[in-house]
Amino acid sequence: MAEEFEVDTDDLERRMKGAMDSLRHEFGTLRTGRASASMVEPVMVDAYGSPTPINQIGTINVPEPRMVTINIWDKGLVSRAEKAIRDSGLGINPQTNGTIIMLPIPELNEERRRELTKVAAQYAENARVAIRNVRRDGMDQIKKGKTAGMSEDDQKFWETEVQELTNKMIAAVDGALEAKQAEIMQV
Known part of the structure:
Protein backbone atom coordinates (compact mmCIF):
# COMPACT_ATOMS: atom_id res chain seq x y z
CA MET A 1 0.00 0.00 0.00
CA GLY A 28 1.14 51.99 2.62
CA THR A 29 3.61 53.75 0.34
CA LEU A 30 0.85 55.15 -1.89
CA ARG A 31 -0.09 58.73 -1.18
CA THR A 32 -3.76 59.22 -0.43
CA GLY A 33 -3.78 62.95 0.30
CA ARG A 34 -3.11 62.29 3.98
CA ALA A 35 0.30 62.34 5.59
CA SER A 36 1.79 58.98 6.50
CA ALA A 37 5.28 58.08 7.69
CA SER A 38 5.24 54.96 5.48
CA MET A 39 5.04 57.03 2.30
CA VAL A 40 8.68 58.14 2.67
CA GLU A 41 10.03 54.75 3.80
CA PRO A 42 11.06 53.62 0.27
CA VAL A 43 13.22 56.75 -0.17
CA MET A 44 16.91 55.84 -0.22
CA VAL A 45 19.55 58.47 0.64
CA ASP A 46 23.20 58.21 -0.42
CA ALA A 47 24.64 58.32 3.09
CA TYR A 48 28.15 57.35 4.09
CA GLY A 49 28.86 55.84 0.68
CA SER A 50 25.85 53.54 0.38
CA PRO A 51 22.09 53.85 -0.22
CA THR A 52 20.39 54.08 3.18
CA PRO A 53 16.65 54.15 3.98
CA ILE A 54 15.62 57.63 5.06
CA ASN A 55 14.23 56.31 8.35
CA GLN A 56 17.79 55.25 9.30
CA ILE A 57 19.22 58.76 9.01
CA GLY A 58 16.44 60.67 10.77
CA THR A 59 13.21 60.59 12.72
CA ILE A 60 9.98 60.66 10.70
CA ASN A 61 6.98 62.39 12.31
CA VAL A 62 3.46 63.28 11.23
CA PRO A 63 2.65 66.41 13.30
CA GLU A 64 -0.55 67.19 11.39
CA PRO A 65 -2.75 65.41 8.82
CA ARG A 66 -1.12 67.09 5.80
CA MET A 67 2.51 67.36 6.93
CA VAL A 68 5.40 64.91 7.36
CA THR A 69 8.59 66.07 9.05
CA ILE A 70 11.95 64.33 9.01
CA ASN A 71 14.49 65.36 11.62
CA ILE A 72 17.85 64.41 10.05
CA TRP A 73 20.42 63.49 12.70
CA ASP A 74 23.54 64.41 10.67
CA LYS A 75 23.58 67.98 9.30
CA GLY A 76 25.73 66.87 6.37
CA LEU A 77 22.98 64.56 5.09
CA VAL A 78 20.16 67.15 4.99
CA SER A 79 20.79 68.23 1.38
CA ARG A 80 21.22 64.61 0.23
CA ALA A 81 17.97 63.60 1.92
CA GLU A 82 16.18 66.57 0.36
CA LYS A 83 17.51 65.61 -3.09
CA ALA A 84 16.51 61.96 -2.58
CA ILE A 85 12.93 63.02 -1.70
CA ARG A 86 12.75 65.25 -4.80
CA ASP A 87 14.07 62.44 -7.03
CA SER A 88 11.84 59.75 -5.47
CA GLY A 89 8.77 60.52 -7.58
CA LEU A 90 6.55 61.20 -4.56
CA GLY A 91 5.50 64.51 -6.08
CA ILE A 92 6.32 66.39 -2.89
CA ASN A 93 8.48 69.51 -2.68
CA PRO A 94 10.52 69.35 0.55
CA GLN A 95 11.18 72.47 2.62
CA THR A 96 14.24 72.60 4.84
CA ASN A 97 14.51 74.34 8.19
CA GLY A 98 17.90 73.54 9.71
CA THR A 99 18.01 69.76 10.13
CA ILE A 100 14.25 69.37 9.76
CA ILE A 101 12.81 68.58 6.35
CA MET A 102 9.10 69.41 6.09
CA LEU A 103 6.97 67.68 3.47
CA PRO A 104 3.63 69.46 2.97
CA ILE A 105 1.20 66.99 1.39
CA PRO A 106 -0.73 68.73 -1.39
CA GLU A 107 -4.36 67.94 -2.12
CA LEU A 108 -4.58 65.27 -4.81
Whole structure:
Protein backbone atom coordinates (compact mmCIF):
# COMPACT_ATOMS: atom_id res chain seq x y z
CA MET A 1 0.00 0.00 0.00
CA ALA A 2 1.21 3.54 -0.80
CA GLU A 3 2.33 5.68 2.09
CA GLU A 4 0.08 8.54 3.21
CA PHE A 5 0.88 11.77 1.34
CA GLU A 6 0.10 15.27 2.63
CA VAL A 7 0.52 18.69 1.11
CA ASP A 8 1.95 21.27 3.51
CA THR A 9 -0.98 23.70 3.34
CA ASP A 10 0.40 25.63 6.33
CA ASP A 11 3.51 26.48 4.31
CA LEU A 12 1.41 27.44 1.29
CA GLU A 13 -0.82 29.63 3.45
CA ARG A 14 2.21 31.28 5.09
CA ARG A 15 3.69 32.09 1.68
CA MET A 16 0.36 33.46 0.41
CA LYS A 17 0.03 35.61 3.52
CA GLY A 18 3.55 36.88 2.79
CA ALA A 19 2.26 38.14 -0.56
CA MET A 20 -0.62 39.86 1.28
CA ASP A 21 1.79 41.48 3.75
CA SER A 22 3.91 42.72 0.86
CA LEU A 23 0.79 44.16 -0.77
CA ARG A 24 -0.21 45.98 2.42
CA HIS A 25 3.29 47.45 2.66
CA GLU A 26 3.14 48.61 -0.97
CA PHE A 27 -0.30 50.12 -0.37
CA GLY A 28 1.14 51.99 2.62
CA THR A 29 3.61 53.75 0.34
CA LEU A 30 0.85 55.15 -1.89
CA ARG A 31 -0.09 58.73 -1.18
CA THR A 32 -3.76 59.22 -0.43
CA GLY A 33 -3.78 62.95 0.30
CA ARG A 34 -3.11 62.29 3.98
CA ALA A 35 0.30 62.34 5.59
CA SER A 36 1.79 58.98 6.50
CA ALA A 37 5.28 58.08 7.69
CA SER A 38 5.24 54.96 5.48
CA MET A 39 5.04 57.03 2.30
CA VAL A 40 8.68 58.14 2.67
CA GLU A 41 10.03 54.75 3.80
CA PRO A 42 11.06 53.62 0.27
CA VAL A 43 13.22 56.75 -0.17
CA MET A 44 16.91 55.84 -0.22
CA VAL A 45 19.55 58.47 0.64
CA ASP A 46 23.20 58.21 -0.42
CA ALA A 47 24.64 58.32 3.09
CA TYR A 48 28.15 57.35 4.09
CA GLY A 49 28.86 55.84 0.68
CA SER A 50 25.85 53.54 0.38
CA PRO A 51 22.09 53.85 -0.22
CA THR A 52 20.39 54.08 3.18
CA PRO A 53 16.65 54.15 3.98
CA ILE A 54 15.62 57.63 5.06
CA ASN A 55 14.23 56.31 8.35
CA GLN A 56 17.79 55.25 9.30
CA ILE A 57 19.22 58.76 9.01
CA GLY A 58 16.44 60.67 10.77
CA THR A 59 13.21 60.59 12.72
CA ILE A 60 9.98 60.66 10.70
CA ASN A 61 6.98 62.39 12.31
CA VAL A 62 3.46 63.28 11.23
CA PRO A 63 2.65 66.41 13.30
CA GLU A 64 -0.55 67.19 11.39
CA PRO A 65 -2.75 65.41 8.82
CA ARG A 66 -1.12 67.09 5.80
CA MET A 67 2.51 67.36 6.93
CA VAL A 68 5.40 64.91 7.36
CA THR A 69 8.59 66.07 9.05
CA ILE A 70 11.95 64.33 9.01
CA ASN A 71 14.49 65.36 11.62
CA ILE A 72 17.85 64.41 10.05
CA TRP A 73 20.42 63.49 12.70
CA ASP A 74 23.54 64.41 10.67
CA LYS A 75 23.58 67.98 9.30
CA GLY A 76 25.73 66.87 6.37
CA LEU A 77 22.98 64.56 5.09
CA VAL A 78 20.16 67.15 4.99
CA SER A 79 20.79 68.23 1.38
CA ARG A 80 21.22 64.61 0.23
CA ALA A 81 17.97 63.60 1.92
CA GLU A 82 16.18 66.57 0.36
CA LYS A 83 17.51 65.61 -3.09
CA ALA A 84 16.51 61.96 -2.58
CA ILE A 85 12.93 63.02 -1.70
CA ARG A 86 12.75 65.25 -4.80
CA ASP A 87 14.07 62.44 -7.03
CA SER A 88 11.84 59.75 -5.47
CA GLY A 89 8.77 60.52 -7.58
CA LEU A 90 6.55 61.20 -4.56
CA GLY A 91 5.50 64.51 -6.08
CA ILE A 92 6.32 66.39 -2.89
CA ASN A 93 8.48 69.51 -2.68
CA PRO A 94 10.52 69.35 0.55
CA GLN A 95 11.18 72.47 2.62
CA THR A 96 14.24 72.60 4.84
CA ASN A 97 14.51 74.34 8.19
CA GLY A 98 17.90 73.54 9.71
CA THR A 99 18.01 69.76 10.13
CA ILE A 100 14.25 69.37 9.76
CA ILE A 101 12.81 68.58 6.35
CA MET A 102 9.10 69.41 6.09
CA LEU A 103 6.97 67.68 3.47
CA PRO A 104 3.63 69.46 2.97
CA ILE A 105 1.20 66.99 1.39
CA PRO A 106 -0.73 68.73 -1.39
CA GLU A 107 -4.36 67.94 -2.12
CA LEU A 108 -4.58 65.27 -4.81
CA ASN A 109 -6.32 66.24 -8.04
CA GLU A 110 -8.71 63.88 -9.84
CA GLU A 111 -6.17 62.86 -12.49
CA ARG A 112 -3.52 61.97 -9.88
CA ARG A 113 -6.09 59.99 -7.89
CA ARG A 114 -6.93 57.91 -10.98
CA GLU A 115 -3.22 57.28 -11.61
CA LEU A 116 -2.78 56.12 -8.00
CA THR A 117 -5.74 53.72 -8.29
CA LYS A 118 -4.05 52.21 -11.36
CA VAL A 119 -0.81 51.81 -9.41
CA ALA A 120 -2.76 50.16 -6.57
CA ALA A 121 -4.39 47.80 -9.09
CA GLN A 122 -0.94 46.89 -10.43
CA TYR A 123 0.31 46.13 -6.89
CA ALA A 124 -2.77 43.94 -6.35
CA GLU A 125 -2.16 42.09 -9.61
CA ASN A 126 1.44 41.41 -8.57
CA ALA A 127 0.12 39.96 -5.29
CA ARG A 128 -2.38 37.77 -7.18
CA VAL A 129 0.43 36.47 -9.41
CA ALA A 130 2.53 35.66 -6.34
CA ILE A 131 -0.41 33.80 -4.77
CA ARG A 132 -1.02 31.86 -8.01
CA ASN A 133 2.67 30.92 -8.10
CA VAL A 134 2.34 29.48 -4.58
CA ARG A 135 -0.79 27.61 -5.77
CA ARG A 136 1.20 26.18 -8.69
CA ASP A 137 3.87 24.98 -6.24
CA GLY A 138 1.15 23.25 -4.23
CA MET A 139 -0.28 21.61 -7.36
CA ASP A 140 3.24 20.45 -8.30
CA GLN A 141 3.53 18.82 -4.86
CA ILE A 142 0.25 17.01 -5.54
CA LYS A 143 1.54 15.80 -8.94
CA LYS A 144 4.66 14.44 -7.25
CA GLY A 145 2.42 12.69 -4.74
CA LYS A 146 0.40 11.18 -7.58
CA THR A 147 3.54 9.69 -9.14
CA ALA A 148 4.50 8.42 -5.66
CA GLY A 149 1.22 6.47 -5.48
CA MET A 150 -1.33 8.97 -4.10
CA SER A 151 -4.91 7.86 -4.60
CA GLU A 152 -7.20 9.85 -6.91
CA ASP A 153 -9.46 10.71 -3.96
CA ASP A 154 -6.52 12.16 -2.03
CA GLN A 155 -5.39 14.03 -5.12
CA LYS A 156 -8.83 15.62 -5.56
CA PHE A 157 -9.00 16.44 -1.82
CA TRP A 158 -5.63 18.25 -1.84
CA GLU A 159 -6.35 20.05 -5.12
CA THR A 160 -9.60 21.33 -3.60
CA GLU A 161 -7.81 22.41 -0.40
CA VAL A 162 -5.13 24.33 -2.32
CA GLN A 163 -7.70 25.94 -4.62
CA GLU A 164 -9.92 27.02 -1.70
CA LEU A 165 -6.90 28.58 0.03
CA THR A 166 -5.99 30.37 -3.20
CA ASN A 167 -9.55 31.66 -3.67
CA LYS A 168 -9.63 32.93 -0.08
CA MET A 169 -6.33 34.82 -0.49
CA ILE A 170 -7.27 36.31 -3.87
CA ALA A 171 -10.56 37.50 -2.35
CA ALA A 172 -8.53 39.15 0.43
CA VAL A 173 -6.36 40.89 -2.21
CA ASP A 174 -9.47 42.09 -4.04
CA GLY A 175 -10.98 43.39 -0.78
CA ALA A 176 -7.76 45.23 0.13
CA LEU A 177 -7.62 46.75 -3.37
CA GLU A 178 -11.23 47.98 -3.19
CA ALA A 179 -10.59 49.55 0.22
CA LYS A 180 -7.39 51.25 -0.97
CA GLN A 181 -9.01 52.56 -4.15
CA ALA A 182 -11.91 53.95 -2.13
CA GLU A 183 -9.43 55.61 0.24
CA ILE A 184 -7.52 57.15 -2.69
CA MET A 185 -10.67 58.45 -4.42
CA GLN A 186 -12.06 59.95 -1.19
CA VAL A 187 -11.88 63.73 -1.34
